[in-house]
Amino acid sequence: IWFGHRIPVWYRGNETYCGIEAPSGDGWQQDPDSLDTWxxxxxxxxxxxxxxxxxxxDFRxxxxxxxxxxxxDILFPWVARMILMSGFLLDEIPFRTVYLHGLVRDEQGRKMSKSLGNTVNPLDVAEQYGADALRLALIVGSTPGNDVRVGDEKFIAMRNFVNKLWNIGRYLSVSIPKEKIQSLWGNPLANKTTLSDADQWILFKLHKITSQITNQLNSYxxxxxxxxxxxxxxxEFADWYIEVHKIEKNDEVLxxxxxxxxxLWHPFMPFVTESIYSSIRNDSKKLLMAHDWPTRGYSDSITTATGAQRFNTVVELVTRIRNIRAIYHIDPKEALSLMIVGDESAIAPLVPIIExxxxxxxxxxxxxxxxxxSASASIVAGALHAFVHLGDVIDVAAEKVRLEKEMTELGRYISGLKARLADTSIIERAPEHIIAGQRQSLSSAEAKLVTLNQSVQELSI
Structure with missing residues (x-):
């Protein structure tokens, strides 16, 4: 049935016959057309x-x-007909759940068509960016019933993430001896009795994300x-924990x-994850697709909420330090001096990570x-209060002038936004999404003005 089921109707003169088998006798001609594809x-x-x-x-x-x-778009042409056919011939519904995705559109939101020349050949995309990058591009941002836009920009972003996961595997292979990997691989934490604060933090985060992913997948x-x-x-994993591993070398947790x-990634990108898995294990016969779905895999006795909270405070502290660099235009390579107010015995183990x-x-x-x-920026992170010394890394007087100038310009911008939002003629004519964007811009600008003002005040102490 390369072209569909041929219509089971035969004609002979004024006679018409319909049936599964051809009629007996000579002179019958079967209808040349076929039933529609549905x-x-x-x-x-x-x-x-x-x-x-x-x-x-297979049927059973x-x-x-x-x-x-x-x-x-084919809910009635296909889905409804499958239900009707199965109900009529088998007296049962063929599936319990129907997941309806949207249409795949180009980057401008246009429906793909040959006349527009905007069609995407998945084989070409897989060749250029990888099959898993293509899969992710079609999944990420695609919610049930809503159309999804795809194009080179999205393919590149997904390819970059696939490369990130691959490079983490390379780091692991280089950092941990092969013999240790093989001995630990099945259950790395089986004999682990103590964990650092960073270890407890990443394990709590991992347990949470595993539960979230499981629940979300069950809900499609x-x-x-x-x-x-x-x-x-x-x-959490690449930007924070792997950097901590370079200091603490806790291979089991990594x-x-x-x-x-x-x-967890295997359902989304089966090819790359399978390749990484077999490469690290050095055993091509052990397939990741046969791996049990992740569970916790460690004892509650080696983790505490306190340890995870302490490291979360470190994350907040380092994030604030990075923000200070951005506010005062401090070169990322410039080393800073930090004073922390707190319990030295609790903070000391975390100092190498902070540094x-x-x-x-x-x-x-x-x-x-x-x-x-004097001339320091104040940071509050969790229970910690810290100060970043600025006098040695910036020209305090010049920086105050720069910040005050930026505050003045920002003040004019805020005044202009407020005036437009107070103009009823503009509010009545402008589309709602434009007004919402203007209000969001005003909120962001006012928050930035508060931050700039605090920075000027700190330089004055």
């Missing part, structure tokens, strides 16, 4: 499984199925799952987290009785 497609759920032999192994194992995924929220997982992989991430991640050359831990350093 007639053949409507039989798909069972005709491919051995039907009409209902005892066929896979019909009815759990989920059908298709586009909303594929895009949200991929976005949550990408954020964890790139930010292996556990990465192994779990490969399993490395914050590019700090000196950390002084003192009690609350110490005076605040």
């Amino acid at each position: 007639f053949s497609s409507g039989l798909w759920t069972f005709s491919t499984l051995g039907w009409p032999d209902e005892s066929a192994p 194992a896979y019909h009815p199925t759990a989920l059908l995924e298709t586009g909303y 929220n594929l895009s949200l799952s991929a976005e949550l997982l990408r954020d964890f992989s790139w930010n 292996l556990h987290v990465y192994n779990t991430l490969l399993a 490395r991640l914050g590019r700090v050359s000196e950390v002084l831990v003192t009690d609350a009785s110490s005076a605040r350093p």
Whole structure:
């Protein structure tokens, strides 16, 4: 049936015959046309499984199925016909859930067509960017029933993330001896009895993201799952924990987290994760696709919420230090001096991490009785209060002038925004999304003005 089912109707003179088998006798001519494609497609759920032999192994194992995924534009032509065909011939519904995706459009939101020349050949995309990058581009940002835009910009972004996951695997392979990887791979934390604050922090984050991804996938929220997982992989794991591993060298935790991430990513990017998995394990016969879905994999006795909270404070502290560099235009290579008010015994183990991640050359831990350093920026992170010395890295007087000038310009911008938003003639004519954007710009500008004012005040102390 290359061109569909031929219409089972025969003609002979004024006679018409309809049936499954051809009529007997001479002179009959079968109708040359075929039934529309949806007639053949409507039989798909069972005709491919051995039907009409209902005892066929595939038919008994896979019909009815759990989920059908298709586009909303063929809900009636295909989905409804499959339900009708299965109900009529088998007296059962062929699937329990239908997941309707949107249409794939180009970067400008136009429907793809040959006349516009904006069609995307998936084979070409897979060749240029990789099949997994193509898969991610189609999943990320695609919610049920809504159209998704794709193009080179999105393909490049997804390829870059796939490369990031691959490079983490290369770092792991270079940093940990092969023999140790093989001995720990199955359950790296099985014999682990103590963890650093950073280890506890990443394990708490991993447990949370695993639960979130499991719940979201069970609810068919594929895009949200991929976005949550990408954020964890790139930010918490790559930007924070791997940098900590370069100091603490806790190979067991690194292996556990990465192994779990490969399993979580496998439904989204099966080719790269399978390749990384077999490469690190050095065993091509062990497939990631046969791996159990991730569970916690460690004992509660080696983790505490306190340890995770302490490292979360370090993350806040280092983030604030980086923000200060941006506010005062301090070169990222410039080493800073930091004073922290707090318990020295609790802070001391974290100092090497603060120095490395914050590019700090000196950390002084003192009690609350110490005076605040002059020309310093104040930081509050969790229970910590810290001060970044600025006098040695910036021209304080010149910086105050620059900040005050920026405040003046920002003040004029805010006044202009307020005037436009107070003009009823503009509010009544402008589209709602334009007004909402203007209000968001005003809110952001006012928040920045507060920050600039605080920075000027700190330089004056």
